[in-house]
Amino acid sequence: MKPRAMGRLSLLLFWLFASFAMPAHAEGHGGGGGGGPAPMSFVVNLPSLKGDRYLKVDFVLEAASPEVSNEIGVVKPRILHQVILLLSDAKDSILMTREGKRQLAESIRQAVNKTIHESEKTGVKEVLFTDFLIQ
Numbered sequence: 136m137k138p139r140a141m142g143r144l145s146l147l148l149f150w151l152f153a154s155f156a157m158p159a160h161a162e163g164h165g166g167g168g169g170g171g172p173a174p175m176s177f178v179v180n181l182p183s184l185k186g187d188r189y190l191k192v193d194f195v196l197e198a199a200s201p202e203v204s205n206e207i208g209v210v211k212p213r214i215l216h217q218v219i220l221l222l223s224d225a226k227d228s229i230l231m232t233r234e235g236k237r238q239l240a241e242s243i244r245q246a247v248n249k250t251i252h253e254s255e256k257t258g259v260k261e262v263l264f265t266d267f268l269i270q
Contacts, residue, residue: 172196172204174265175215179222181230181269188227193266194240196247196259203258206251217246227269236267 174193181188198204207214221242229235240262248258 181227183227189270191268195263197261199257199260213250214247
């Protein structure tokens with residue numbers, strides 16, 4: 136293959152890889168504004184009587200204002216730490232229920248608002264699960 140053809144092939148392969156490697160929310164498609172906040176993702180061990188269990192959970196924090204979203208970004212390591220501690224104490228038997236998931240979302244919301252020194256009305260209004268798997 137000629138060097139020029141190889142250069143084109145390399146460019147095409149790079150473009151294809153970059154196109155498919157980008158997460159959908161980063162592209163900004165879908166109407167009016169940008170893509171919204173990226174989900175926070177976690178995988179933790181769960182205490183269980185059934186042996187080793189794992190929880191994989193992704194969620195988005197719905198902030199009351201853009202300023203709160205910025206503050207979340209600034210203290211994100213603290214938020215990640217608090218959520219990991221919270222998730223690590225959760226019981227799989229409780230998380231399997233709808234009410235258990237609702238309680239977990241509320242606990243995460245309260246922990247985040249405490250971390251950013253805000254209330255439900257001025258800070259994080261809701262925690263929205265985008266992925267939830269116990270294995």
